[in-house]
Amino acid sequence: MTIPRFWPRTLRWRVFLLVAGLLVLLTVTSVVTTAARVHVSDVGSRVRDTLRPAQTAVAALGKGYVDMETGERGFLLTRDPQFLQPYDSGKAAVTETESNIARLLAGDAESITLLDEVRAAGAAWRTQAAEPAIALARQDGTLADNQPGKALFDTLRARLAALQNRIDQLIEAGLASSRRANAVANVTTGVCVGLALVLGLASAVILRRSLAAPLNRLVAQVREVSGGDLHRTVEAAGPDELTRLGEAVEAMRVRILSESEQVAAAANRIARLEETDRIARTLGDTAIRRLYGITLDLQSAAARFPRSGPVMATAISGIDRTISALRTSVYGTAVTRPRPALRAQVSEVVEEMETTHGRAPGLVLTGDLDVAPPEEVVAEVTQVLRDLLRVAAVPGGGAEEVELVLSDQAIRLRVTCVVPDERVAGVERAVAEASGDAVVRRDPAGVTVEWRRPL
Incomplete structure (x- = not known):
């Protein structure tokens, strides 16, 4: 029909x-x-x-x-x-x-x-x-x-x-x-x-075709996603109400999948760090015990051969400094490191896309790169960038380029995305929900999202 x-x-x-x-x-x-x-x-x-x-x-x-x-x-x-x-x-x-x-x-x-x-x-x-x-x-x-x-x-x-x-x-x-x-x-x-x-x-026939069938198909897809198949694409079809609902569920699925991949990647990094720390501690204990043994042997040799005492003392002092440095490296107190600059954190956010989605957009830094905004501004900019990249990560598209423009007056983000025509409306709504200050423009090649933060 x-x-x-x-x-x-x-x-x-x-x-x-x-x-x-x-x-x-x-x-x-x-x-x-x-x-x-x-x-x-x-x-x-x-x-x-x-x-x-x-x-x-x-x-x-x-x-x-x-x-x-x-x-x-x-x-x-x-x-x-x-x-x-x-x-x-x-x-x-x-x-x-x-x-x-x-x-x-x-x-x-x-x-x-x-x-x-x-x-x-x-x-x-x-x-x-x-x-x-x-x-x-x-x-x-x-x-x-x-x-x-x-x-x-x-x-x-x-x-x-x-x-x-x-x-x-x-x-x-x-x-x-x-x-x-x-x-x-x-x-x-x-x-x-x-x-x-x-x-x-x-x-009865029209309502069944335009409501019952699309609704049953959407429910089945949502059940598959809720059952754990986060890679199951939710296709929106039928009346506008069901289409909007399907797009919202699809955006939620993409967001959950992205965040799940980020959590899994973070858990893998933590596990690797814990394993590395365990191995380092084990090797450190073994190396320190052996260096202590060498020190005792050198002290015993210095006592048996007094003429070699100065040379032995120099060697023992060097080994002590090595033990101290090794102990500090393995067991020492944490050293407070300065927080990375804004451009470094933006680079990290862009690199995370490589880990979570298999590809990262190009990064362009322009303006006054020596600008050092407050930490709360840096946190806000990086969070907005994460949200925009997550929203743009739709099937069949994604972010192609991220431009960060720094100046004394404002910080501006521009994200250029390739989005299929049928998902442009969903991306626009998702951007509006993620950041009400973002401006979305449709270009022949895709969608451009701009966000500005005055200083």
Whole structure:
């Protein structure tokens, strides 16, 4: 699996992107589902509170007109005023129902237009057919021609049917819109759930490759180093956090290895010195006893041969001085020697690299070489130099040249190092930890570290 270039290098940003992706999917699902529910609720409310009552009202309106037409026919056939009661009640019901329908369908211009057409058709039937026929029958009992009234009432029926169809269409459209909204919500939820599963599986794979595998490899390498294999290189890989951790462990391993080699070299020198001292003491005791024996023999010879006394005395005096010098060399008190100068101690520190790392950088001494700074300054300079050389001793590189510049105003150290590109950042951090006053510069050939101590 190839990780794209835009993939973040740090672990926290990778986790953030994965969590953000899951949150985006959850947000999209919630928004779409909520919008669908709101839409379905709105449509349901409109159908329940507006369209269904309007549908019932249109049916009642048609019934009112039918009652009016039935009452009108009954009165014309019987001339009985009681048959006009359905006509009058239907007329009142029609007026009220039309007002109710107008209120319910106020937001739909097409429905209001159809309602106006129903009103116009109803008014035409009443004024042009029903009411004139009723008035004529009341006056002289003449039966009027009902054909125009039937045609007008058929027109009214057609207008009522058109209004009813319009309301039915609105109800069907609302129900279809609800079904579509539910379908969109279900599809969106399914897609988001599928994407969430895919993202979860991808997250597991990515985190395993970018975190678990590098971390397990780093732990295994650290265990090998902690088990005593200080020559095992700790390779830093993975996110930036693990890379920095690996570089820090590698720097610690190099430092421990360097210090261990220094301690081993010092222990070997001490052992050699102790063995040399033991051999010297043994040889000294043997030589002193033999010289004492020679002195006794010479004194005995001087006593036997008085003429050779002066010569024997001179020889005995020389042997005594030799014994005294030998005794002083082997058993004498320690002679306090002056502490070496700064340049001598710097030379010793550089030569230690030959012992501990198999190679020593070149040493350049410039400036006023007769400057003799205080002992605490000398100790500080040598300690800083040791730290810089230890930090620069990375695999595949190391210090190439050490320059010591002396003057009355300041002491300056410049260490030129060859460092692989992948370890430059680690060396810079290690230098900052070893000495906050050191300045690191990157050169085409490597890294240059400068440190200055004012006097």
